[in-house]
Amino acid sequence: MAERKHVVIVGGGFGGIMAAKQLKKADVDVTLIDKSNHHLFQPLLYQVATAALSPGDIAVPIRAILGEHKGMKVLLGNVININKKERYVELEEGRKISFDYLVLAPGAQYNYFDNEDWEKHAPGLKSIGDALQVRERILLSLEQAEQLDDPKLREPYLTYVIIGGGPTGVEMAGAIGEIAKRNMMRDYSTFSKNETRIFLVEAAPRILNGYPESLAEKAQQTLEDMGVRVLTDTPVTDISEDEVAFSEGAIKTPNIIWAAGVAASPLLSALDTDQDRTGRVKVTDDLSIPDDENIFVIGDAAHKKDEDGNPLPALAPVAMQQGKYIGKLIKGEISGEQRTPFYYTDKGTMATIGRAKAIADIRGFKFSGFFAWILWSIVHILFLIGFRSRFRVFAEWMWHYFTFKRGVRLITDRFTEKD
Numbered sequence: 001m002a003e004r005k006h007v008v009i010v011g012g013g014f015g016g017i018m019a020a021k022q023l024k025k026a027d028v029d030v031t032l033i034d035k036s037n038h039h040l041f042q043p044l045l046y047q048v049a050t051a052a053l054s055p056g057d058i059a060v061p062i063r064a065i066l067g068e069h070k071g072m073k074v075l076l077g078n079v080i081n082i083n084k085k086e087r088y089v090e091l092e093e094g095r096k097i098s099f100d101y102l103v104l105a106p107g108a109q110y111n112y113f114d115n116e117d118w119e120k121h122a123p124g125l126k127s128i129g130d131a132l133q134v135r136e137r138i139l140l141s142l143e144q145a146e147q148l149d150d151p152k153l154r155e156p157y158l159t160y161v162i163i164g165g166g167p168t169g170v171e172m173a174g175a176i177g178e179i180a181k182r183n184m185m186r187d188y189s190t191f192s193k194n195e196t197r198i199f200l201v202e203a204a205p206r207i208l209n210g211y212p213e214s215l216a217e218k219a220q221q222t223l224e225d226m227g228v229r230v231l232t233d234t235p236v237t238d239i240s241e242d243e244v245a246f247s248e249g250a251i252k253t254p255n256i257i258w259a260a261g262v263a264a265s266p267l268l269s270a271l272d273t274d275q276d277r278t279g280r281v282k283v284t285d286d287l288s289i290p291d292d293e294n295i296f297v298i299g300d301a302a303h304k305k306d307e308d309g310n311p312l313p314a315l316a317p318v319a320m321q322q323g324k325y326i327g328k329l330i331k332g333e334i335s336g337e338q339r340t341p342f343y344y345t346d347k348g349t350m351a352t353i354g355r356a357k358a359i360a361d362i363r364g365f366k367f368s369g370f371f372a373w374i375l376w377s378i379v380h381i382l383f384l385i386g387f388r389s390r391f392r393v394f395a396e397w398m399w400h401y402f403t404f405k406r407g408v409r410l411i412t413d414r415f416t417e418k419d
Ligand SMILES: Cc1cc2nc3c(=O)[nH]c(=O)nc-3n(C[C@H](O)[C@H](O)[C@H](O)COP(=O)(O)OP(=O)(O)OC[C@H]3O[C@@H](n4cnc5c(N)ncnc54)[C@H](O)[C@@H]3O)c2cc1C
Pocket: 010, 011, 012, 013, 014, 015, 016, 033, 034, 035, 036, 038, 039, 040, 042, 043, 044, 045, 046, 077, 078, 079, 080, 105, 106, 107, 108, 125, 126, 167, 168, 265, 267, 298, 299, 300, 301, 314, 315, 316, 317, 319, 350
């Protein structure tokens, strides 16, 4: 009898989980390795950062998702190296895990464009820890503003700068706009909601670059109606603890959030194969790397061109479809099937801007406002993993919608120590 093949999957995000799910009942051994113990629904991180949801609403233990299956193993570990020739991956503590097939789905991280010291002043939203850090900054700032009687002195604490006008920046700016103009402000008596200033800063001439221009304009108008000042053509030149600088002028605030560039996981350089300028690995038609047909790269880590020659966007549906495809490919190959190329089905893009406000582009049909928001809500609820999270998020959203109230407003001191 032929020996069972061993599939190693690095990353339990959207891509890795889909690949593992496909292989649950296959005649292979699977080891999924992730440096955190949970799968995270990143599209809703900004709602944890703005106190609308709790971490447990958008994160589920990977073990709980994959359950008990013969040959399926989940390991908590940071993969630091890949040896293509000897066919193993190496964990930080030195353990080597050999593979027959390797599926790399380690995602991306924020890119500060060689200004690594900006990171501590302007955290990005990538993990639960990041979201809690942003949430704590916002809540602490409001507490500080409450203590200052002079409006000029409290101005920086009521100012928010979001850098990057992509969907994450837009959603974050909209959510802070909601907090500032409505719900949380009622809890404070020293200052008024009109004192809040929110800036969305973008280096390019327009926000939401990957979206149709008409929807981007609608989004900008909606943000401006909510009191967000959108600064386009405004590259950031420096960030310090309490200031963001531009070529002309600066904004004083400790509330700085980075939603600008991303770079693929640094682990990928161990593959010693072609990468694009953001570090994504250039993969072939079946998502394998050019010199090794049994090493695959998927999701945000992969540079895969569509039929028009443009790289597929770094979005959850791309990662999920690629994960599903790879799982099926491996399962099929083991039973003697031929490989077929990967094709992405674009089902549309959407972004929410605030309560009952969103934009959506579904196969060329463009929607904005309440209907787009309903669509956005349904899609996000459906893609959350697990009935419990779906139910809880739905209940939280209904509560916010009808009461205008935010839930989780605890300051825990976890992130307040300065280095
Ligand atoms: C704030 C935010 C908002 C977003 N909003 C949207 C949205 O509205 N719609 C949308 O479609 N997409 C959105 N995205 C993008 C979407 O989340 C990504 O495209 C998707 O997560 C990519 O899936 P992935 O499997 O490639 O990587 P990820 O989901 O990022 O998973 C990577 C996994 O690999 C693990 N890992 C990384 N390196 C290692 C290592 N060395 N060793 C072990 N484990 C490792 C990580 O812990 C993580 O669990 C958003 C992303 C962010 C950050």
